Amino acid sequence: MVKANVSSLTPILQATGVHKRYGATVALDDLCFSLYPGEVCGLLGENGAGKSTLVKILSGIVVPDAGEIALEGQAYQPHNIVDARTRGVSTAFQELSLIPTLSIAANLFLPKPKVNAIGLVTIRAIEELTETILKQYAVFDVSPSTLVGDLSLGLRQRIEIVRAMLREPRVLLLDEPTAAIADREWLFGLIESLLARGTAILYITHRLDEVRRLCKRCVILRNGRKVLDAALEDMTDDQIFSKMAGRSVVETYPIRESNIDEAAPPVLAAHKASAAGVNDVTFRLRRGEILGLAALEGQGQSSLFRVLAGLVPLKGGSIEVNGEPVRLRSARSARATGIILVPEERKTEGIFNDLSTAANISIPIINRAARFNFIRNRKERQMVERGASRVDLNSRYLWPNINALSGGNQQKAMLARSLLANPKCLLLFDPTRGVDVGTKQIIYQVIRKFAREGGAAVFYSTELDELVHLCDRCLVMYRNAIVAEVRQEELTPHLLLSLAAGHKIDAYGTA
Amino acid sequence: MNMRKFQWLIPIAVGCTLMAVANQMDAQGAKKYKVFLDMSYSGNIWQAAAANGIKALATTPPYDKLIEFKTIISGTDVQKQISDIQSMIAAGANAIIIYPLSPTALNRVIRQATDRKVLVFTYDSTVTEPSAYNVSNITARYGANTAQWMVNKLGGKGEIIFNHGVAGTAVTKTYDEQAYHIFHNYPGIKIVGDFYGNWNDSISEAEVSKILAAHPNVDGIWTVDGTYGSLQAVLKNRPSRLVVIAGQSNNGYRLMMADPAMQAKGLQGISSSAGPAVGGYAFKVMMEVLLDKKKLNGHNVEYPLPWVEAKDIKACAGDRFENGCNVFPDGKVPPLFLDTALDPNFLPELSLDAVQTGNPTPAATIQPLPDVKYADNLPGINCQDCKAPADALEPNLVTPIPVPK
């Protein structure tokens, strides 16, 4: 896709001296930058570097403490979303802003869906309008009356993006748009058509390959300050990361020396397992092995993980742990056999946001730190600090409420919690989603170390190169069934993507 | 969860039991008068004793063969009481005896009943509907008489605590007006603390003990129900000097009134105000009217104000109030038991067991009632556009002492 040629005409959006602090922490410090029409400007930075705060200021959710912003020459201080939208700025948020209990049509046109004479929302009219819009934005085979809550995470993200683009914005802010989408070409196509119309796009992501492909220019933030605003061609990945992290961090993957124990019975095996959203899944997982799982969104991978974690009852077939068939009636019974799930959505299924980080980590095995059921603080603290050190989580984050921590640190706490329950088999569902580069590195190392020490892991990720570099073997799921198995030597991102998209390649077909 | 599978079983089971109960009830329906008791909230002692008295009388011969009797509990919700009375009318009631939750809210539904020749009686609290018969003690000026008695005992001056009972009820408003009118005649009387004891002994005890802590030398307590609790507070917090107390008829309270040791420490008490016996009395009057044994030419019947001073207290040997005895020995009944649940001259048929369980006294038969005394008018209480007698706030049992200088 050819990069739009940035004409050197006046910028459409100009921010000077933007400053924002929450109590003592400085979220944005004296930020100056500008956006040019018809240009995609990348915005990079670790979690907590101020990216989301900038997006919130530009979209009117948060008011800056100081600084001016000019949009098309006039002063721009939106104090809510609707203001921003009327001035031509719209946003696709990282934390999806769709209402699960309302239909796609309703969500697209909130807060002011079209109403008839007596003030009633014309449901049929907006659903027909939505039908054409979905076609126009190449989102097929989903009826506008479906409740957003019934859609897969990926589809929800697409609807969020469509809604942001729907209003012909002058400035479009995309915050981690591809976090849950596997087919990124769809997005790049749309971006290309918007650039042609002179829209300025601010593109926030963790994925360098996307930034290199879309953006000519990129701004890097660290601790609220702009540390780089330049073209990317002449910088290597490592230079970009060191700019972001302030220390040299190489996005390399730990060297993989697999010590798969062939002799022992498989730690976890499924034989023709089927349940709601899973048809006839058969696979084997051996000690010391990291089994990857590739799939586009909504192909039943989430249901498979829930079946293995005992959250969804098995309808047919069987599951064996260490060779013996086992009945997983509940999450408790699954955990008792050593199967520990690191859940999909941290916010709704992971953290206890009223408890401290230490309590979040120690909760599954709190009884071990208690005598006659009374918790001994010293013992709990030792346990938690041991767990935290395994995921390199600084001990000063252990005591405040977990909801005061950044996304990356919260994910480290989730991992520490799972490891403390000394699992035999870890089920990792997209553990690196919405996490900064530094934390990703730590997660890779932890998984590798866990496998080396004799654990087994099932690892689903939307980032194909993670699967390629980390896994000993990779399965591909398509329409609730395992359609392919690829050995480590032949693993490449393109192969996985084509298999995941449903192309039959008999060399890798499962029996 | 396999529990889910059994969930649909439960609604079916309840449905069947309901149907079964229905057919069993209608089996025996010979020609009898249909009489309903519509009581309000049955949680406290007064309501329970009144209802048990009525149930016992309804099953005492000859009534047990003459009437088909059923009790309905309407709770504290006036809407539910309206709906229940409508159901009784629909079920072909001949006579309904009600403890009304409001003097005016039931007028429309009572008119619906009386238009269909249903006899409607109320007991203890009243209604302003002219077609209904009120049997109550509210016109016997409990407030004025007990307040005046207290003032006389205190010699016209001293600090007192005032226990209102339940806020927002007609009986509280009436007694408060009378008592405050008497107390304001004597500048020496100072009300140092007043509270709403909700006719409940534990609340009264808690509130009196808190006020006593702030006003250690209180001389008297004027109270409605909750008398025993109020006195307990004084006994526990200031056992050395007791008080002059005007109140109701808990058995424990009467025993303490008559106890010389307590009298030595300054306890002077009066046990007055209508007890649960009003219910039984109203029921008998209604039955006599229903069976045409009595003609009432007034709609408001007054139950005479019980008036027991320390000197009149006499312990009973057996299970009944006979030959002038009016209190049970300690231990036979709980201290909170209301002695005015029994009435030797109006309700000889009732024994202790009858009032406590609602079973008829063995070998007792219904005795005829002497002539009734008619009550004076209290606008908004037992009549609509009517005039109260001039001396409505004055005592009619106790002669006031002159105001000390």
Next chain:
Amino acid sequence: MENTASPKVRFTVSALRPETITALLVLLATVLMMLIMKALNPTFGSLEQIAAILTTSIFLVVASYGQGLVILLGGIDLSIGVVMSIGGMIIAGLTNGSNQALVWAIPVTVLSCIAIGLVNGLGVAFLKVPPFIMTLAVATAAFGVALGLTAGSSQRTVAPALQQLMSARISGIPIPILLIGCFLIGGSLLQSRTAEGRKLYAIGSNLAAARIVGLPIEALTVAAYGMSGLCASVAGMLLAGYSSGATLDMGDPYLMPSIAAVVIGGASVTGGKGNYLGTFAGAVFLSALSTIITVLSLSQGWRNIIQGGIIVIALTLQTKQWYLQKMANRRLTGQGSPNRALSQNSKV
């Protein structure tokens, strides 16, 4: 990664969790109210009166512990009033004035009230009936059963030992105040320092996560409602001892205040937040408030207006305090969490 602070220092800060600060604030508000009243009329606020306030608040302090546990799970228990009355009726019925009977009467009373609580818990945990309806239905039905058995009023007196317990003093301090102290310590330890208590916090905070982490959700729910039945039975027995008799409606005035005490004490109605010190502070606050209003000797109308107004004011003061706490969290971690800044009290 450098370790900037020694664990010891950090640990004390976490001891002062937000709920503890709220509890201390409510206690401070109670003391302030008493001082203002003392200024207005000198006879108020004597040591004797404070003892009376504490003594009479024991029923609410005990009953609202059970309510606090249930609210911690995000549920509610509307059967507390009826269970208290039933507890009082049973202890009065069984002991009938004899102290020896206490030995087996107390266990029977406590067990039967726990049984009612367990029925609540089973309905909520397994039949998935909303707590509001389950406890209201069980309360109504249990009241009917009690009414049937006792024909409305207790025919027997409570054992004298129980009555002395409520009125006697040990070296000048009324026994109920000592009981409150033991209950406060025992209750706080049970709720905040035990493993099962920690699991209650987790379940109340995020049910889905608790299920994934494999916490015994159904068992703990049933236990919490059973505990609420136990506290109601203890409060009922003490109340029967205090007023030396039991009626079927003596527990009713304690239902609404038990909810108010828990919420004023800083607990969140959607679960996960709040401790017993807060609930205790709420109960004492309400008890003192009712005393102050009695002394004002106004009509019941004005009393309600003042009482309602003070409750709203107390809540407003408490909410301001949350904002300070959020700032404290941020300072500790040196890490802004932008998405939290959005809405202050949403449970997202």
Next chain:
Amino acid sequence: MVMSMKQASREKGRPLPSSLFAAILYVVMFVIYSINAPSAITLGGITDLLNNTIVLAIASAGLTLIILAAELDLSSVGVIAVSNVLVATVSTKMPAGTIGSLLLVCLVGLLVGLVNGWLVAFLGLQSLACTLGTMIMCQGIALVILDAPGGEVAAFIMNRLTDTVFGMIPVAGLILAMVVLAWLLFRRTRFGIAIYAVGTDAVASHLTGIDVKGTKLRVFALAGVAYGLAGYLLSAQTGTGDPRVSNSFLLYVFAAVAIGGTSLGGGRGGVIGSVIGAAILTVMQKLLFAVGVADFYTNIFSGLIMVVAILFGNLSAILTLHQRMPLTRHGDHGYSAQ
């Protein structure tokens, strides 16, 4: 390479509304009631039943709006008490007393609702706690206006509103129909949709541009008007003013909403369900009486029936869950979080 994801496009049908099962239960109970009390199906019987239902139905309709927005409100009995005593004191003295007192009580309800809304939405108080405070205050105000039951309601209100119109349609039935119709329309207005959105996820609503605080303020105000109307109709029923509306009425308002299928967590349910819930609770009293249940058995059976009504509701949830499962391919939230 456009990814075409074949997904069975679901037909228009929404999952079965949970209020449908509440309606079925109501019909069953009404049938048992009318078998045992033939007067049930006479015009008078139906008018009386509707008159007994109307106050609880409108109060629970108001509460439903607040619960849909994921908040709670105890102030209903307070506002009903104030409205009742106002009508009893003012309706005969004001010119055009009937309409004048109606406007007055709606205004009072609006005012209390706005205060509640401001405390909850702008000051961020917990709604259960602060409405407990406002409830007690309102009960106090009612006692100050009328310190004991009494006062007098204008004849028109007392007689006409509880009577029938054109000889065969009970006025209460008309009012209920109007409330249901108003809800059906209201649900499709922007404000109606905003309430569901705010109740489901307040942060997402905020990010979508919905004025979350404004919506909550208006929800409390609208509910206040409903409570005022309920108080007005209570005055029609009782023809008098009584400052002491009982606490048990408050618990039954919540029970009606829960039985009607509205989830107390917000975002799911509707007013129609709550109106049916109120009808169920009212017909329950009649049913138990007609079947001959008396004395303390009434309490036992009332408790039982309330649980049964909820199990019926759960039954509907289970069926709708299964009904939705096979249709959507990614039932990825197979387990129900609540």
